[in-house]
Amino acid sequence: MIELRSVEKVYKRGSEELHALKGIDLDIGKGEFISIVGPSGAGKSSLLHILGCLDRPTSGAVRFDGTNVEHMTGPGLDEIRRRKIGFVFQQFYLMPGLSVFDNVALPRIFSKAPADKEHILSLVDMVGLKGRVAHLPSQLSGGEMQRVAIARALANSPEIVLADEPTGNLDTENSEMIFSLLESLSRRGFTVVMVTHNNELAGRTGRTITLRDGRIKF
Ligand SMILES: Nc1ncnc2c1ncn2[C@@H]1O[C@H](COP(=O)(O)OP(=O)(O)O)[C@@H](O)[C@H]1O
Ligand SMILES: [Mg+2]
16 A cells, blocks of 8 residues: 655755655555554654655655655645545644634645534544543643544545554553554554554564654564
């Protein structure tokens, strides 16, 4: 479903070059549940951003269902990102002035498709927040906020959910809840890729990729 070949990412800061990814070859199959682990600065977020078409590699190939996307820009890339990919971040990034319902419906607005009320409610229900649908983010716990973010990631019915340290700001109990939710998504056929520092959770995914200094460690 996603293929990376010799993917490199170089960040330029003034005259300085930072080689964040140094030749990544990776195949991700439909429905896989994958964890990415490794020390801070290893390139985990850079890799996830390239997988999610949030960023492009400096060199190498990225294929989505056989289509090369590494040279795509603008509307073409936006379209793939919107239709195929849902993102979840450590910091939740909910809109503080919007209700749970409106936060989940937000991607529908950006994709210019009318928000189907039943669909949004079913997502809110699926993450266990039916009784909180009119609440504001400030009225929720961290675990609940992350559940809203997961529902939002599913609003455009993506094929793949990418989560960058989704439990990084949560206690053990809420981490377990979020992990179970991601696990249930993979059982429903979503492809799920999760960056984590939690080795115990990583060990419970289908496959773990260890990054170190911009390379996959075997
Ligand atoms: N936008 C950026 N500009 C410059 N350097 C960056 C940028 N993003 C990440 N880096 C650098 O790239 C390396 C890998 O970062 P990152 O992918 O965030 O690693 P991880 O998620 O594993 O901590 C780090 O040295 C980081 O400082
Ligand atoms: Mg990171």
